[in-house]
Amino acid sequence: GPAHNPGELPELPKLTALVQSLGLTPATHAVVVSSGADATDFGASARVYWTLKVLGLKELSVLNGGLKAWSEAGLTQNTDAVKVAASNFQPKLDHSQIATKEELIQRVKAGDATLIDARPAAFFNGETKAPAAKVAGTLDGAVNLQHDKWFAPGSSTFVPADQAKKIAAASPIDPAKETVSFCNTGHWAATNWFAMSEVLGQKNVKLYAGSMVEWSQDPNGLPMANVPSRTTQLLQDAKAWGAKTFSK
Template sequence: MTIKRILIGTALAAASGLAFGAESAPALVSPAWVAANACKSGVVVLDIRSPVGGGGNKFTYLRGHVPCAVYSNYKTAGWRVKEKGVPGMLPSVASLNKLIGGLGIDNTAHVVIYAGGGNALDMGSATRVFWTFKVLGDDNVSVMDGGYKAYVAGKHPVKRGAHKLSSAQFSGHLDAALLATEANVEQAIKTGNEKLIDNRPSAQYLGIVKSGADKRAGTLPGASNLPQSWFTVNDGGKFRSAAQLKELYRHAGVPTSGRQINFCNTGHWASLGWFVSYELLGNKQAKVYDGSMTQWSRNPQLPMVTKVKLSQAN
């Protein structure tokens, strides 16, 4: 079967409201698709908004959510942990298996993740959890394009209160091909064999602004800047088309193929860059540097580049 036929078949399935199989789940599904499939057998919708309703939404999960969606707090449920003083790191496989299984998700479920959808930063929550499933070897996972904000704007049905599923057995395994380590980044800098992509705002890339989690300002030697806000329309919750994304990659001088390592401060924005490259543009050689600049900047022996050096005078 040709790639064109596969894409056409996926589009027709989405339009008709059919559930997807484990090998054909698309990276993005529309709010309309979610509304039509959220309560169907084999589909688990996962709401990962913050308790106060991230992305500018006025609704918490209990006050309004996609029907049949289960809830897990992205910040506190255990999707990310502090490791050796570095926040936001990928937990152990055993911990993630327990977390996911506890939500009622097994290895046969088509998981659809949604964030608030207020901006690209917010959508990074969904792509980070999506990447986590992929790292665990689960390909039957999607992100709702536009997040909850787009879902509500489409006047789709909303439910109040909590929806819980019975605990299930989830068994993941680490796919190291999607994960870059500090040692991998050191090797990439030395050899130039992997493109380094800084997905932080340009001010952080240039060294004008430093995240509070980082010990030093600047970026990795040889890195190109592709800010997270470029990936969504007007820095909102809806991802740009592949054609627009390719234009932006060209503008930033970043190839859309080949070995790449996406990084930011703690691996949140980097998951957006990875999602766009790996899923929306089809580059299966893209990785996420989980520790990112927060880990890297803690070691004074590791090189960094500050592109704009301001005087110390007030």
């Protein structure tokens, strides 16, 4: 996405050119491989998986644990560059997987969906924010389910399905209601979406790609919860400026 909102879903022509250059078609079984560094890295692979599914691909997998797990298992690797023939696949967006800002405005107003914030508690509670977000806080009426709850501690290995069911049972997930997963820019949120939709088989889960960066930037001042005081906001901005300035 653009610099002002890194989570924004690129335009369809750009995504079409990308999947065609990778030789992808609906007949392809695409396996998304991350580095396996940590749970956040898994979120990046889950976001790629979600994007491919949105474009109409059905045969999709994520390599659990990523390249790190593959390497630790002693499996074969090589460094040869791979060339693929471009495809002529013309994807269409599956809007059943996508929550837009306009839709969420109505959902927040009606209170008829479960809004799940995938970020660490400090973001949810308004104690910090993403650099591109205008203000800290969360969606009005949202609940917090941190993205790293689905992993073996300290790893990027997703837990077995039976354990995922136990995590879900102890969480604020309500399978009976439409669910929207969000975070700062739609990457941590992709992990929660993946857990609910692909592992647990929940049918009514959407991902809000623009997430809190897009929501907080809206000039109309959309409803938010856990927004800090103006003084605290100024202190947060000063701290972020200092960290950015003096880290160079």
